[in-house]
Amino acid sequence: MAAAAAAGPFSLREVLDAFRRCVTEQREVLLEPYLSGWRGLIRFLQSLGAVFSFISKDAVAKVALLEAQHRQHRFVSLQSLVQHELAAGPAALRARPDSGCRTVLRLHRALRWLQLFLEGLRSGEPRTSVLCTDAYNASLAQHHPWVVRKAATVAFCALPSRDAFLEIMNVGSADEAVAMLGEAIPYIGDVYGITQELFAEHKLLDLP
Ligand SMILES: CCCCCCCC/C=C\CCCCCCCC(=O)N[C@@H](COP(=O)(O)O)[C@H](O)/C=C/CCCCCCCCCCCCC
Numbered sequence: 001m002a003a004a005a006a007a008g009p010f011s012l013r014e015v016l017d018a019f020r021r022c023v024t025e026q027r028e029v030l031l032e033p034y035l036s037g038w039r040g041l042i043r044f045l046q047s048l049g050a051v052f053s054f055i056s057k058d059a060v061a062k063v064a065l066l067e068a069q070h071r072q073h074r075f076v077s078l079q080s081l082v083q084h085e086l087a088a089g090p091a092a093l094r095a096r097p098d099s100g101c102r103t104v105l106r107l108h109r110a111l112r113w114l115q116l117f118l119e120g121l122r123s124g125e126p127r128t129s130v131l132c133t134d135a136y137n138a139s140l141a142q143h144h145p146w147v148v149r150k151a152a153t154v155a156f157c158a159l160p161s162r163d164a165f166l167e168i169m170n171v172g173s174a175d176e177a178v179a180m181l182g183e184a185i186p187y188i189g190d191v192y193g194i195t196q197e198l199f200a201e202h203k204l205l206d207l208p
Contacts, residue, residue, distance in 0.1 A: 009043075009047075009170060010040065010043050010044035010047060010168060010169070010170065011040070011169070011170045011171070012169035012170065012171055012177070012180055012181075012184065013170070013171055013180065014040050015037050015040040015041060015184070016180065016183060016184040016187060018033045018034075018036040018037035018040060019033070019034075019037045019184065019187040019188050019190075019191055020187045021033035022034050022037065022187075022190075022191050023187075023190050023191060023194065024077070027194055028076075028077040028078070028079050028194075029077055029078040029079070029191055029194050029195060029198075030076060030077050031066070031070050031075050031076060031077055031078060031081065032070070032076075034078065034191065035063055035066055035067055035070065038059065038063050038107060039063060041059075041114070042056055042059050042060055042063065044168065045059065047168070048158075048159070048160070049158070051155050051158045052155055052158075054151060054155075055152070055155065059107070059110070062103045062106055062107055063107075065098065065100070065103050066100055066103055066104065066107075069081065069100045075100075078104060078194075078195060078198060079198060081100045081101065081104065082101055082198060082199075082202060082204070085099055085100055085101050086101075086202060090202075090203070093204075093207070094207060094208060099207070101199075101204055101207055102207040102208070104195070105199060105204065105205070105207050108192065108195045108196070108199065109139055109140050109143055110139075110140060111188060111191065111192050111195075112138075112139040112140075112192055113135050113136055113139040113140050114135075114188060115185060115188050115189055115192055116134070116135035116138055116139060117131055117132055117135040118181050118184065118185050118188070119185060120132075120134065120135060121162060121165060121166075121178075121181060122178055122181040122182060122185065124162075125162070126161065126162045127162075128156075128159040128160065128161060128162055128165060129156045129157050129159050132156040132159055133153055133156050136152060136153070136156070140152075166178065169181075
């Protein structure tokens, strides 16, 4: 938990750099920058206040689980993690509530939410709660029970304005922030696309 909650202000540039460093020439997704990108995002979420703590706690726990596996097995990439866990057989993997694969899958779905949300912010729509709800309904919501969906949509009403979001990104003027979003979204989309293919290839997109 401590590592994922590391101090320091949010910087979209750092998150962008982390996701840019994720993808290798061989189209592998490196675990270290992937987790670093998530740690940056979590820092942002934690700065939004207690109303979002049930979400950040879940994200912190998932990143911490992957950090522990990264330390223990020295996985370099998502591909090596998947290969290692599949070696025990698909049935054994499906039975594990603490597998790296099911944890990555949850973050992977959240990455799709992020991609859609950032696209919305870039589009100029000022109502962040609407942007966030739309992105959520098109991604994570279908995997969450009613009570989580309800709590999430209530929390979204407490989101700061679009202008505040652009300021918190810490990259200069609103125009510069929007430009950086345009730069960041394809990197995030690339990581999402490669992970989606990897999980589809191994029939892991519905891990319980
Ligand atoms: C300048 C713009 C930058 C935007 C930065 C956004 C920062 C967002 C940081 C983190 C995103 C949250 C990641 C949430 C991961 C959720 C994983 C998940 O689906 N977990 C559920 C299933 O887990 P298992 O039970 O199967 O282990 C779990 O039940 C979830 C519980 C918490 C509710 C999750 C709601 C997620 C809403 C989407 C994030 C909204 C954040 C809004 C902040 C802008």
